[in-house]
Amino acid sequence: MGWNLVRAWTILVYIFMFLPVAVVVLLSFNASQFGSFPMTGFSFRWFVELAQNEAILRAFRTSLVLGSLTAVVSTALGVLASLALVRYNVPGRNVISTLLIAPILVPEVVLAVALLLFLNFLSINKSFFLLLLGHVIFTLPFVILVVQARLVGIRRDVEEAAMSLGASPVQTFFQITLPLLAPAVFAGMLFAFTISFDDITGTLFWKPGGVETVPTQIFAMLRNSISPEINALGTVMIVLTVGLPLLGLAIARRMAAARGG
Amino acid sequence: MSVEAREARQPWLLxxxxxxxxxxxxxxxxxxIVVYSFWLRTATGADQAGFHLDNWNEALTDPFYRDILLNTLKIAGITTVVCALMGYPAAxxxxxxxxxxxxxxxxxxxxFWISYIIRTMSWINILGVSGAFNSVLLSLGIISEPVQMLYNETTVILGLVHFLLPFMVLNVYVSLEGIDETLEDAACSLGATRWKSFLEVTLPLSLPGLAAGGLLCFVLGAGTYITPLVLGGPTDAxxxxxxxxxxxTQLDWPLGSALSLMLLAVLGALVLIYNHYLGMAQLMKGLG
Structure with missing residues (x-):
C-alpha cells in the first residue's frame, strides 16, 4: 500500500514538472491570434513569424556566439585545473577546490554586481566582453565538477606506458591524454554552453543596452503580454536545450565505445 | 631545474x-564592493570616495529593507519545505x-536543461486569465468570469518550487543510492514495520542529502529576482x-554594494554553517 502511495506521489511530481512545459509546446501550435486557450486550430504560423522576427534572430546569434566562446574559454581553464587536481598531489587541495567552486557558492546576483562594479571601476563598461567574462566565471565551477568526475576514470598507466616507450610529455599529452580526455572536454563544453545559453540573472546586469540574449529577449517580450510567438520561441529553446545534451550524450557514448572503453 | 622541482611546479602551472x-x-x-559600499553617490551622479556609513545605516536600519529581507527568507523557507515534501518521496x-x-x-x-525563463513564464499559460486552468473551470461552468490567479506570493513560491525541485530530488536520490538497501530488510527481519524501519534507518541516513538539497533550494531561491518579476505582483519584491x-534603475551603486553584501552575509552564513556540520563533499556529489 505504502509503495503505491509513493508511486502515485511521484507521478504527480512528474506531472507538475512537465505539464507547464507541455502547455508551452501545445500553445505554440495554436492558430489563434492570442497566446492562450481555447486552441482554435493547429498551425505553424508562429514559427514562421519567429523566423522573420529580426530582434529574436539577433538574440539567437548573440546567445550562440556568447555560449560558444564561454564554452571554449571555460572548458580550457576547467580542464587544466581539473588535471592538476586529479593527477597531482597538490598541497592544500581542498582549499583550492573550494576556491574554484566559490563562484557557485556566492549568490549569482552578488557575483553579478561585484563584477559589474569592479570592471566599471577599471573603465571596462557593460559590453559583450563583460558578458563573456561573467559567463566564464559563472560556468567554470560546473565545468570543473563535471570534468573532474570524468577524469578520475582515466587510468594513469596508459600515459606512463607511452612515456616509457619514449614519447615526450607533450607528445603523450596530445596523442594519449587528449584523446582519452575528449569525452570529458566535450561534456564540459556542452555544460558550459547550456548554462551560458540559459543564463538571465547575471546577463541582465552585464548586457549593454540594445544587446539581448534569447532569455533576456523573452523576458523583455513578457513585459507586453504573452504572445504565441513566445511560446513558439520556448518550444524552439526546449528542443534545442533538451535535444543538444541528448545528442551530446549519444556522441560521448559513441566516442567511448569507439575507443573500446 | 631538477625533475622533482619541475614535477612540483606543473600542477600550479595548470x-x-x-x-x-x-x-x-x-x-x-x-x-x-566592500570598499565601494562605504562610498557615497552624490546628487550629481558622481561617487564620493571615503569612509561613509550612510549606505550601511540605511540598509541595516530602514524597516523597508528589513521587512523585504525577512519576507525573502520566508519565501525561500516555504519553497524549501515544499520541495522537500514533494521531492523526497519521488527520490x-x-x-x-x-x-x-x-x-x-x-x-x-x-x-534542468529547459530554460529557467521558459519554465517560469510557462505558468502564465496555466494560471493566467486566459490560461489552461481558467479555461477548464469556465467550460465546466464552475466560474462565469476568468479569475486572475497570478501575480501574488503563492505563484512566486510555485515558480520557485518548479525551478528548484530537481535540485532537491537529485541530492536526496544521490544519498539514498549510497544506503545499503539490505539495512531496511535487516530492520524488518528484526521486527520493525516497513514504515518504522524507514523512519529509523533510511531517513536518518539520507539526511545529508536532504540537507544538501535544502541548502541549494534555499540559497538559490533567496537569491532570485526574475521569478518575482515574472510571477509576482508589485508588492512581492x-x-x-x-x-x-x-x-x-536608481544607479546608486554604493547602496547596491551594501545591499548585495547583506544578501551575501545572510546566505553565506548558511553555507558556512552547512559546511561546518556536513562539509562540502555532499553538495559536490549532488552537483557533479
Whole structure:
C-alpha cells in the first residue's frame, strides 16, 4: 500500500514538472491570434513569424556566439585545473577546490554586481566582453565538477606506458591524454554552453543596452503580454536545450565505445 | 631545474589560469564592493570616495529593507519545505524502483536543461486569465468570469518550487543510492514495520542529502529576482529585486554594494554553517 502511495506521489511530481512545459509546446501550435486557450486550430504560423522576427534572430546569434566562446574559454581553464587536481598531489587541495567552486557558492546576483562594479571601476563598461567574462566565471565551477568526475576514470598507466616507450610529455599529452580526455572536454563544453545559453540573472546586469540574449529577449517580450510567438520561441529553446545534451550524450557514448572503453 | 622541482611546479602551472580568473573576477570584485559600499553617490551622479556609513545605516536600519529581507527568507523557507515534501518521496521511488531507473532519472534531469525563463513564464499559460486552468473551470461552468490567479506570493513560491525541485530530488536520490538497501530488510527481519524501519534507518541516513538539497533550494531561491518579476505582483519584491533596482534603475551603486553584501552575509552564513556540520563533499556529489 505504502509503495503505491509513493508511486502515485511521484507521478504527480512528474506531472507538475512537465505539464507547464507541455502547455508551452501545445500553445505554440495554436492558430489563434492570442497566446492562450481555447486552441482554435493547429498551425505553424508562429514559427514562421519567429523566423522573420529580426530582434529574436539577433538574440539567437548573440546567445550562440556568447555560449560558444564561454564554452571554449571555460572548458580550457576547467580542464587544466581539473588535471592538476586529479593527477597531482597538490598541497592544500581542498582549499583550492573550494576556491574554484566559490563562484557557485556566492549568490549569482552578488557575483553579478561585484563584477559589474569592479570592471566599471577599471573603465571596462557593460559590453559583450563583460558578458563573456561573467559567463566564464559563472560556468567554470560546473565545468570543473563535471570534468573532474570524468577524469578520475582515466587510468594513469596508459600515459606512463607511452612515456616509457619514449614519447615526450607533450607528445603523450596530445596523442594519449587528449584523446582519452575528449569525452570529458566535450561534456564540459556542452555544460558550459547550456548554462551560458540559459543564463538571465547575471546577463541582465552585464548586457549593454540594445544587446539581448534569447532569455533576456523573452523576458523583455513578457513585459507586453504573452504572445504565441513566445511560446513558439520556448518550444524552439526546449528542443534545442533538451535535444543538444541528448545528442551530446549519444556522441560521448559513441566516442567511448569507439575507443573500446 | 631538477625533475622533482619541475614535477612540483606543473600542477600550479595548470591551476594558475583558473585560479587567476576566480581571484580577479570574483574575490577582488567582492573586496572592491566592500570598499565601494562605504562610498557615497552624490546628487550629481558622481561617487564620493571615503569612509561613509550612510549606505550601511540605511540598509541595516530602514524597516523597508528589513521587512523585504525577512519576507525573502520566508519565501525561500516555504519553497524549501515544499520541495522537500514533494521531492523526497519521488527520490525514494526512483532510488528503490526496479528496472527503468535510468529513464526516470533522465526525465528528472530534463527540466534542468529547459530554460529557467521558459519554465517560469510557462505558468502564465496555466494560471493566467486566459490560461489552461481558467479555461477548464469556465467550460465546466464552475466560474462565469476568468479569475486572475497570478501575480501574488503563492505563484512566486510555485515558480520557485518548479525551478528548484530537481535540485532537491537529485541530492536526496544521490544519498539514498549510497544506503545499503539490505539495512531496511535487516530492520524488518528484526521486527520493525516497513514504515518504522524507514523512519529509523533510511531517513536518518539520507539526511545529508536532504540537507544538501535544502541548502541549494534555499540559497538559490533567496537569491532570485526574475521569478518575482515574472510571477509576482508589485508588492512581492524579494531582496535581490532591491539590489537590481539600486544598481540598474536608481544607479546608486554604493547602496547596491551594501545591499548585495547583506544578501551575501545572510546566505553565506548558511553555507558556512552547512559546511561546518556536513562539509562540502555532499553538495559536490549532488552537483557533479
Amino acid at each position: 591551476l594558475s589560469p583558473a585560479l587567476t580568473a576566480v581571484v580577479l573576477l570574483l574575490f577582488v570584485p567582492l573586496a572592491f 525514494y521511488f526512483i532510488a528503490r524502483s526496479k528496472g527503468n531507473k535510468v529513464i526516470l532519472l533522465l526525465l528528472l534531469m530534463l527540466p 524579494m531582496f535581490a529585486n532591491l539590489v537590481f533596482e539600486a544598481i540598474i
